[in-house]
Every structure is written in structure tokens, then in C-alpha cells.
Amino acid sequence: MGKKVLVVDDDPDVRLFNTTVVEENGYLPLEAENGEEGLQMIKSEKPDLVILDVLMPRQSGIRLYRELKTNASLRDVKILILSGIAKKTFLRSQQALTEFGENQVPEPEFYLEKPVDADVLAATIKKALG
Amino acid sequence: MKIGKLLFVTKFEDLGYDALKTLLSLRQSGLEHIVFMYVIEREKVSMRRGIGYQRDEAIRLKETANIRFIDWAERLFEQGMEVGVYIQIGSLAAEVAKAVRKEEADLVVIGRSHKTTLEQFYSGSTVSELIRRLPVPVLVYKPVTDNPFVTGTPFQRPLIATDWSPASLRAVEYLLDLAPLIEEVRVAHVADAENIEGSSVMTAQKTRKDAKARLEEICARFQAQGTTARSHVYVGDPETEIERAARECQATMVVLGSSSKNIWVERWLGSTPRKIAENSAFPTLLIPPAIG
Numbered sequence: 448m449g450k451k452v453l454v455v456d457d458d459p460d461v462r463l464f465n466t467t468v469v470e471e472n473g474y475l476p477l478e479a480e481n482g483e484e485g486l487q488m489i490k491s492e493k494p495d496l497v498i499l500d501v502l503m504p505r506q507s508g509i510r511l512y513r514e515l516k517t518n519a520s521l522r523d524v525k526i527l528i529l530s531g532i533a534k535k536t537f538l539r540s541q542q543a544l545t546e547f548g549e550n551q552v553p554e555p556e557f558y559l560e561k562p563v564d565a566d567v568l569a570a571t572i573k574k575a576l577g
Numbered sequence: 578m579k580i581g582k583l584l585f586v587t588k589f590e591d592l593g594y595d596a597l598k599t600l601l602s603l604r605q606s607g608l609e610h611i612v613f614m615y616v617i618e619r620e621k622v623s624m625r626r627g628i629g630y631q632r633d634e635a636i637r638l639k640e641t642a643n644i645r646f647i648d649w650a651e652r653l654f655e656q657g658m659e660v661g662v663y664i665q666i667g668s669l670a671a672e673v674a675k676a677v678r679k680e681e682a683d684l685v686v687i688g689r690s691h692k693t694t695l696e697q698f699y700s701g702s703t704v705s706e707l708i709r710r711l712p713v714p715v716l717v718y719k720p721v722t723d724n725p726f727v728t729g730t731p732f733q734r735p736l737i738a739t740d741w742s743p744a745s746l747r748a749v750e751y752l753l754d755l756a757p758l759i760e761e762v763r764v765a766h767v768a769d770a771e772n773i774e775g776s777s778v779m780t781a782q783k784t785r786k787d788a789k790a791r792l793e794e795i796c797a798r799f800q801a802q803g804t805t806a807r808s809h810v811y812v813g814d815p816e817t818e819i820e821r822a823a824r825e826c827q828a829t830m831v832v833l834g835s836s837s838k839n840i841w842v843e844r845w846l847g848s849t850p851r852k853i854a855e856n857s858a859f860p861t862l863l864i865p866p867a868i869g
Contacts, residue, residue, distance in 0.1 A: 457662075502650050504612065504661045504680065509654060531643070536651040543657030 450576055453477040453494035455485035455511070456529075457503040461561075465498055465529070465568070472569050474576070482506025486514060489524060496575050501530035501537060508532075509540050516552040525575050527557040529568070534558045578754040582610040584682040586673055589615070589642070591688025594649050596718050599730040600686065604658075606755055611653060612661040612680050615642040616669045639664050670706035677711055686716045689855065704854045708835050708863055714751065716830075717854040717861045729829040731860045732758040736828035738765050738819045738853075741791065744834025748864040749795055752832060756802040763826040764795045765809040767818040785810050815849045816856070823859045835863040 452474045454465040459480075466476035477492055479485040481503045489497060497515075501508035508528060515521045528537065538554060545551045557575050559568065580603050585592065597611070622635040642664050650660040661680065665672045677685060687707065707715050716731065737752060739745040752762065766788045772781075792808030799806035809826070811818035823831050835850040854861040 501654075502647060502660060502662050504663055504676075507654075507659055507661060510659055531647045532651060532654065536654050540654035540657065543655060547657050 449474045450495040451475045451477055451492060452496045452498060452572065452576075453479060453485065453488055453492065454498045455479045455482065455488075455503070455508070456498075456500040457481055458500070461500070464565075468565050468568050469498075469572065472572060474572070480504075482508060482511035485511055489515065489521060494524070496525045496527060496572060498527045498529050498572070501528065501532040509537060509544075512555065513541065513544065513549065513552050517550045525557075526555055527559065527571055527575050528555045529559045529561060529563060531561045533560060578683070578751055579607040580683045580755070581607045582612065582680060582682045582684075583608060584612045584614055584673070584676055584680060584685045586614045586616070586669070586685060586687045588688060589645060591720075592686070592718055594652070596686075596720065597649065600716075600732075602730050602732055602758055603684075605758055608658075610659040610661070612663065612676065612682060613646045613649065614663040614665070614673065614676055615646070616672045617642075617664070617666045618669065619667055622666060635666060669703055670710055673707060674710040677713060682713060684714050684716060685711060686718055688718055704863075705848070705851050708851065708865065712865060714865065715854075715863045717863070719858055719860050728827065729760075731830040731862070733760045734763070734827060734829045735759060735832050735862070736763045736765055736819075736823050736826055736830070736859075737795070737832045738767065738815070738822070739792070739795070739834075740766065740815070742834060742836065744836045744864065744866055746834065747866070748832050748834040748862075749798075751864050753798060753802065756799060756804045759799075759804050761805040761807070762796075762799050763807050763809060763822070763828060764792045764799075765811060765819065765822040765826075766792055767811045767813065767815045767822075770813050816852050819849075819853055820857055820859070823857070828859060830860045830862055831857055832862045832864065834866075836866055 452469045454462050454476060456462050456465065457480050462478050466478060469476040477488060477494060479488045483505045499508045499511060508530060512526060515524055541552055557571055559571060585597055617635060617638045622631045646662045653660045663676050673685060704717055732755060735752060737748055739749065768784055768788055772784050788810045789808055796806035796808050809822055811822055819831060831853060833850040833853060850863050854863055
């Protein structure tokens with residue numbers, strides 16, 4: 448069975464694009480439409496990689512990322528951030544939350560800004576999954 | 578009452594980031610999550626003879642909104658706030674009601690309705706529909722540039738208009754919970770002119786004195802929390818006099834309790850909170866009969 452890749456994005460068109468790229472490259476795609484749903488699926492499905500959007504209803508990717516990285520049993524889940532939100536904003540946001548007293552979290556290993564080319568996405572997924 | 582999550586419903590021309598910035602003082606009362614919402618009205622992209630469903634137009638509107646929201650979200654994320662977004666096609670009031678339920682928002686902020694009087698009569702005004710549907714307070718925002726009298730952020734110097742109804746007393750309780758945000762509160766009552774006309778000077782003065790005493794009881798509760806409060810009695814048409822009071826007090830917002838009238842009663846007879854929300858130059862906060 449191929450490795451599981453969970454796509455967390457509120458936009459159905461983006462989910463379709465991402466899951467198609469995932470599937471065409473031999474992985475098993477899973478979907479969630481917001482951070483909360485994403486967290487539940489990470490716990491239940493234990494995906495090998497999470498492709499995470501940032502700006503979403505219910506819970507943003509910024510909070511979900513923080514939740515994963517501060518949870519001992521989930522911090523090793525590989526994450527690829529794929530968002531219209533700039534990487535520097537993501538980093539500043541995490542820094543602001545740390546300044547407000549929350550735990551420090553590491554920088555994301557993989558970050559792509561939308562829109563992304565299918566080849567670039569596929570290559571980054573392969574790199575993330577080793 | 579904590580305002581932890583705010584749903585900011587915009588058509589962009591009515592509410593921009595400058596408006597949102599004036600609400601960031603709510604962070605002192607626990608605001609940490611802002612959800613942006615843009616509703617593409619169905620008729621803008623619906624099926625048309627010879628054209629069909631206007632998919633390209635829907636995509637254009639959606640992506641334009643998305644670009645704006647990304648820009649706003651970046652500014653808020655960098656301040657350590659949580660941000661969400663909804664871009665939906667449908668009826669504004671129905672989609673807002675759905676998002677409020679889904680997000681469990683504590684406050685809805687919306688711009689003034691742009692419907693004409695005739696459209697409002699047939700389809701109901703957006704504000705009226707929202708008041709009826711939502712279990713949470715609705716702030717009908719008016720741009721400061723529209724009103725030279727409004728100088729400050731909405732929660733800085735609110736004016737509470739009370740008719741002693743349960744709804745307006747709930748508005749008092751609501752603001753008491755937000756007292757740390759408030760610099761000064763004014764509490765006003767508009768007495769019915771019919772109670773004054775034709776009565777003796779003594780009766781008229783007694784009406785004023787009784788109202789003033791009841792208003793002072795409310796003021797005392799704010800003062801006990803360290804917030805400056807003053808009371809005012811006006812006489813005449815509530816809509817006109819509340820607007821006058823807000824202007825004279827240099828209020829930054831009018832706060833009213835709203836009762837949920839039957840839809841047709843409201844369309845024929847109107848409701849004071851709805852009229853003020855639609856017509857006043859001041860931002861208007863409407864507190865529903867029961868805060869959910």
C-alpha cells in the first residue's frame with residue numbers, strides 16, 4: 448500500500464488538484480477541509496505526510512501546525528505547508544505566539560506558496576517522503 | 578460575556594481593514610480569532626438565458642475576495658491572531674447564520690445594507706434578517722469617514738438607548754461585561770411625547786425625574802466597575818432622538834436591545850432598532866433577545 452498523504456484545505460478545487468497530484472505519484476490521498484478535521488484525521492489515519500493550507504475556517508494551519516509540533520506523539524508527522532500566506536508571515540505569526548507565552552515551534556521543513564506547479568508539488572512530496 | 582471570535586462580513590466597499598482595526602481593542606476582552614466572510618449573491622452568478630451559470634464571474638469574484646483576505650489575514654497572523662475565511666455563493670443572511678453556527682462566533686460585524694426601500698420591503702433588509710436568524714449580537718458598522726461626529730473606536734464611548742424592555746436591559750448587561758474596554762458610557766431614554774403633551778408641568782417633570790432615576794441606577798452599575806457613566810432623557814420620536822443623543826454625546830456607537838418581531842409586523846410597522854441600524858450615521862450594536 449502506498450504512503451498516506453493528507454491534504455488539509457478548505458477549497459475543494461485545491462483539494463482536488465492536490466489529491467490528484469498525490470494519487471498520480473503513487474500515494475494514497477486523504478482529505479480534510481479545516482484544521483480541526485485535519486487534526487482528527489492525523490490522529491486516526493496517521494498519514495505519512497500532511498499538505499497543510501494556512502487560511503481555513505474553524506482552525507488555521509498556523510494553529511494546527513503549532514498543535515502538532517507541541518504534541519509529543521504527533522510532532523514527527525511530516526508537514527508541507529502549501530498556502531497563499533507568505534512564509535515570512537507564517538514565521539512571524541509563530542514568533543508572535545511564542546512571545547505571547549506559547550511554546551516555541553520549529554520552522555516548517557517544507558513550504559510552498561500558492562499557486563504551485565504540479566511538478567514542483569510532486570517533487571516536494573517525494574522529497575518530504577524520502 | 579467574552580468576545581473571543583468575531584465574524585467580519587464584508588462586501589469590501591462597505592467594510593475594509595480600517596474598520597477592522599478599530600475593533601482590535603476587543604483583544605482586551607479576549608478577542609483572538611477573526612473570521613472573514615464574503616458572500617457572492619447568487620443572482621450575480623446565477624444561470625442566465627444564453628449565458629448559463631456564470632462560472633468565470635464566480636471565480637473572478639471569489640479570487641478577488643481571496644486576495645483581499647490573504648492580505649488582511651497576513652497582518653493579523655503577524656500579530657499572533659487566529660484568522661479564518663469563508664467565501665460562499667448564496668443568500669447573505671443564510672450563509673452568515675450558517676457560519677455563525679459553524680464557527681460559534683460571539684459577534685457579527687456587517688456593513689450597512691445597500692438594498693433600496695422597495696427591495697427591503699419585498700425581501701426584508703439584511704439587518705432584519707440577521708437579527709431574526711442570529712443568536713449573537715450584530716454590529717452594523719458605519720465608516721467613520723461618513724460621519725464627522727464619530728471620533729474614536731466603537732467601544733470607546735457607547736450610548737445605550739433603553740426603553741426598559743428586557744431586550745434593552747440585556748444590552749446593559751452585555752456592555753457591563755465589556756466595561757474594561759469602555760472609556761465612558763452614556764445611557765439614554767426617549768420618553769413618549771404623548772406622555773408630556775397636555776400634561777401639567779409637574780407631571781412632565783415627574784416623567785423626566787422617574788426616567789432619570791432609573792437611568793442613574795444603570796449608571797451606578799458602570800461606575801461601580803470604574804467606568805464613567807452619564808444619563809440623559811430625551812422626548813419624541815425614538816429614532817430621531819437617539820440619533821440626536823448620540824451626536825450630542827459624541828458617542829462612538831449606539832447600543833440597542835432588539836426584540837424578534839414577526840417578519841410581516843416588522844415590514845409593515847418597522848422596528849426602532851432596525852431603523853437605527855439601517856439609518857443612523859453611528860455604528861449600531863444590536864443585542865438579540867437571548868444571547869446564544
